[in-house]
Amino acid sequence: MGHKGFSVAVLVCSVSFFLLTLHSAYGDVSYSFPEEMKRGSVIGNIAKDLGLEASRLSARKARIDTEGNRKRYCDINLTSGDLIVTERIDREELCGEKVSCLLSFELVLENPLELHRISLQIQDVNDNSPIFPKDTIKLDIRESADKGARYRVNAAHDADIGQNAVQSYVLQRNNHFVLSVQTTSAGSKYGELVLDKELDREKQQELQLLITAVDGGTPQRSGTVVIHVTVLDANDNAPVFSQAVYKASLPETSPLGTLVVTVSSTDADEGVNGEVMYEFSRMSDKARKMFTLDQKTGDITVIGELDYEEESKYEMFVEGKDGYGLSSDTKVIIDITDINDNAPVIYLKSLTNPIPENASPGTEVGIINVQDRDSENNRQVRCSIQQNVPFKLVPSIKNYYSLVTTGELDRELVSDYNITIIATDEGSPPLSSSKSVQLSVADVNDNPPVFEEQSYSAHVTENNKPGSSVCSVTARDPDWRQNGTVIYSLLPGELNGVPMSSFLSVNGDTGVIHAVRSFDYEQFMRFKVHVMARDNGSPPLSSNVTVSVFITDVNDNSPQILYPAPEGNSFMTELVPKAAHGGSLVSKVIAVDADSGQNAWLSYHIVKSTDPGLFTIGLHSGEIRTQRDISESDSMKQNLIVSVKDNGQPSLSATCAMYLVISDNLAEVPELKDISYDESNSKLTSYLIIALVSVSTFFLTFIIVILAVRFCHHKKPRLLFDGAVAIPSAYLPPNYAEVDGAGTLRGTYNYDAYLTTGSRTSDFKFVSSYNDHTLPADQTLRKIPTDFAEEHDDSDGSAEVGLSCK
C-alpha cells in the first residue's frame, strides 16, 4: 500500500513470432507488480509486449484462461490490449509464506489458435504486522537461576515476506533481562531472554516484560507480547524433542481421525517438572482446520478433509512445555500425496455452430481444453471422440485440442451431429469424463431442383377449352427453405412464330401446365415446350425439362370434295362412250379430309342415280365405273349423287352431283341447261337442294344469275375426257402429306394433272389452292358434328354436310 513506482518487467517476450507454425505461436510474458493494486489498474500492455495487433484482439477472441475455474484476477481490454487488475490480489492469501508468488494464466487467441503464457509475479507490500502466537507468555523462573540463563520466546510471525517480515525484537527496559535475537537455520528470527541480574523471589515475586517485534517495511509495522515472569523456588530442565523436524506424508483421501505423526519430548525432571504438555505454537489457519494435537500424547490427527489440489504441504510448530513453563519447540512438515480423485474436465472453449455444409475437410469448428486437477500421471489426459462422425480431435498446444472436420458435410444427408468427447486420465484406476457437443450443419444452395421425370408428355384432344390443365411437372430440391423452394416457369420459345406463352402457361408454384388457347390438330399435331424449375437461393440453381404436347385428332373436318369441283360456276359433264363395256372407268370422285387416321378414311357411295344399275363407285377409290355394257335403251343423261363419308365417330360426310352423258358425239350432247336431274324418284335430293337453296338463298341466286348469263349467251363448254381423271397434286392440302403413321391415304391420290383440250378448259377450273378454301384461312367447311346432328337428324344417323357441287 502506498508503494509507488512499482516496476513492470517484461521478462521474455515471445521468441517464436517468426516461426511460421500454422497453429500456434508460443510466447511468454511476465509482469511483476505489487499486491493490493486497485481494480482497473493497468499491469501492462500485453498486445504490445507480445507484438499482437490490438485491433485484432477482438476478432481473434482473445481471452485470459486459467486452469480449472480459479479466479482470474486480471483481464484483457480488447480495445487497448491492456492487462488490467479485476480482483483484489492479496499475496498472503495466494501464496502464504512462499518467497516467490507467481500467478500464471494463458492468453488464448483463435484463428489460428495461439497460446501465450502470462506470469504475474506478485510483489509483497508491507500490509501485515508481526504477530506473536499469544498475547501473553507465562514464564516461571527459579530464583536461583544463574546470570546468563536463556529463555526462548516464540517468534512473532509476519505474513509478509523478506524485508517486510520480522526483522528484530526490542525488549522494554527492565532490571533483570536483556534480549538476544537469534536466527534459525530457516532464516526466521526469534528472541531469547537472557538473565542479566539474578532474581530474588523475596524482593520481587513477579515481573512483566514487553517485547516488540518490528518488521523491515516502510512504514514499519510492529507487534508486542507481554511476558509474565513468575519467580519460583524450584529448578528444572526444559523438555527436549526427539527430533528437530518431524516429517509425515499421507494421502489426500485420508479419513478423519487418521494419525499423522506423534511428537514426543523428554524432560529430565521428574513429577510435574517432567510432565510435558504439547500445543501448536504457530500454524496457518488452513492447517488449524485440518489437524489437531493431543496435549498429552503428542498425536497429530486429521480433523479436516484433505485435498492435495488445495494444499499439498503443511508446516507447523509444536511447543512442548513442562509443568514449570519451560518449553522448546519443533517443526512438523506434513506432505499430502496425490490420489487420482479428479476426473478430467472438458471445456468447450469455442465452437462454430452451425457449420456451413460446404466447409472444406480440415476446417476447425471448435477448440476444446481438457484439465485435470491431479498431478503427474494422474493429470495426463487422453482425449477422443466417437467413431462414425466426420470430425476428429487434433491435439494442439498443451491440453488444447482442435475439433476439425475430416470429410465433406452434406446437410441433405446429416443435418445434426451429436459429438461425444471422452477424456481419460492415466491414473490408476483411470478416471474419465465426457462431453457432448451439438453441431448443426447450415444449408448451402448446392442442389438444383431435379425433375421427377426425364421428360414429360401430355396428350390433349383438340378443340380443348382454354385454361384446361394439360399436365403437371414436379421437381424436387432437397435444400433448406428458400434454397429448396422450387419455382416453375416456361422457357421462352416459339411455335410457328408465335411465342410459346400464348399456347401454354405453367403455375409457378404447382407446376401444373395449362392450355392458354384451344389447339387445332390440323394446325399442329405436336410441339415441345421447355419448363424450367428454379430454386430461390442466391444465386439460384435451375434445371429444365422438355414437355412434349401431343394433340389428338377429333373428327371436326368433313370430307372436302375436290372433283367434281364444288364451285357452282360450272356444270361439269363426263362423256361416256356408247361402246363402253361393263367395268370401264368413267370418272372419279376425289375428296380429302383434313383430319387424320380413321377421321380421314373416306368411303364413297352413290346415294342416287338415274339408272341405279348402270354405274358403280369404288368404295374407297371413288372411281365410277360402268356396271354393265351400255345399251341403246339407256338414257343419254345420267345423274349421280355421290356421298363421301369419313370414318370418324360420328362420321362427317359431303355429297356432290355428277352429270354423265352417254354419247360418242359431242354434238349430240344437249344443252347443258336442259340437263337437269330427274327428280321424279328422288324426293330426298330435292329436299336437300331446297334446303341448301334456302340456307344460302342470296348466294345461290347470285350464282344462278351469273350462270344464266354465262350459259345462255355463250357456247356450251365441252369436256373431253379420256378416261383418266386430271387432278393437280397441288390440290392436296399441305399437311395432308405430313400424316405419317396414320397415312393410309398417302400416295393413293397422287395424280398427275393434265388437261386434254387447250381451248375448252376455261371452265375446268379447280380451286387454285386447297388452303385458300379450307384451313386455316377460313374454316367455313368445318362443322361440329354434334351441332350438325341436331340440325339434320337423319334416319341413318350419319351427319351430312351440305356441300354439293352443281
Ligand SMILES: *[C@@H]1O[C@H](CO)[C@@H](O)[C@H](O)[C@H]1NC(C)=O
Ligand atoms: C479499454 O481501453 C479503452 C482505450 O484505452 C478505454 O476507452 C476503455 O474504457 C477500456 N475498457 C475497459 C473495460 O476498461
Ligand SMILES: *[C@@H]1O[C@H](CO)[C@@H](O)[C@H](O)[C@H]1NC(C)=O
Ligand atoms: C446427444 O448425446 C448425448 C449423450 O450421448 C445425449 O444425452 C443426448 O440426448 C444426445 N442428443 C441428441 C439430439 O441426440
Ligand SMILES: *[C@@H]1O[C@H](CO)[C@@H](O)[C@H](O)[C@H]1NC(C)=O
Ligand atoms: C441458402 O444457401 C446460402 C448459400 O448458398 C446460404 O447463405 C443461406 O443461408 C441458405 N439459406 C438457408 C435458409 O439455409
Ligand SMILES: *[C@@H]1O[C@H](CO)[C@@H](O)[C@H](O)[C@H]1NC(C)=O
Ligand atoms: C436446359 O438443360 C440443358 C441440360 O440439362 C442445358 O444444356 C441447357 O442449357 C438448359 N437450357 C436452359 C435455357 O437453361
